[in-house]
Amino acid sequence: MTLVIAFIGWEGAVMAGDMREITFQGDGSRIEELERELYSGSIVSDGDLKERAGAIGVTIRVRDDKAKVSQRDGLLIGEVAETDGSVVRRKRLYATKGGYVIAEIIDSQLRVIQRGSASNFVVLGNNITKQIANQCIQGAWEEGGSIPDAMRVIMLTMQAAASTTASVSRTFILVHTDLAANLGGAIEQDSRG
Structure with missing residues (x-):
């Protein structure tokens, strides 16, 4: 499990994921x-x-070539995986302008575990990457910041994580949307496979 971080705002959403x-x-x-x-x-x-x-x-x-974030019809999607013996547990973050959903996928079964609205950073990762992300957000984010401000915080977080732990690659993918996509429709589509 490595690092996917997103900011969900009222004017759009931005997400980044490393490639390790x-x-x-x-x-x-x-x-x-x-x-x-x-x-x-x-x-x-x-x-x-x-x-x-x-x-x-x-x-x-x-x-260092695994794309963990993507964009589909204005919806940003990020995914991290964790292996526990033979069980692979994946967490998937869906983000769009104004809202997000986190789903857990085990044995091809998708289950929504969290929903939220705008003005939130969301971090998927291991203990150290979550800690680094929280420090960067607390140190660099000002309440009421813009999407470009959030992009700067996210890029700072990705760079800090890559220099602090070997679990994160130095390269990352950054995606952005200013659309309000249908979260429910995407979850339903992905639940069917």
């Missing part, structure tokens, strides 16, 4: 140990990650 995907092979308990260290912020650089993985006998594959 890390796959692990080896003993399950060692993988859990490495993931715990990685997602807590103990492992900062790619070199540290490779070194630590090698030291505990875990094989890793790091890719």
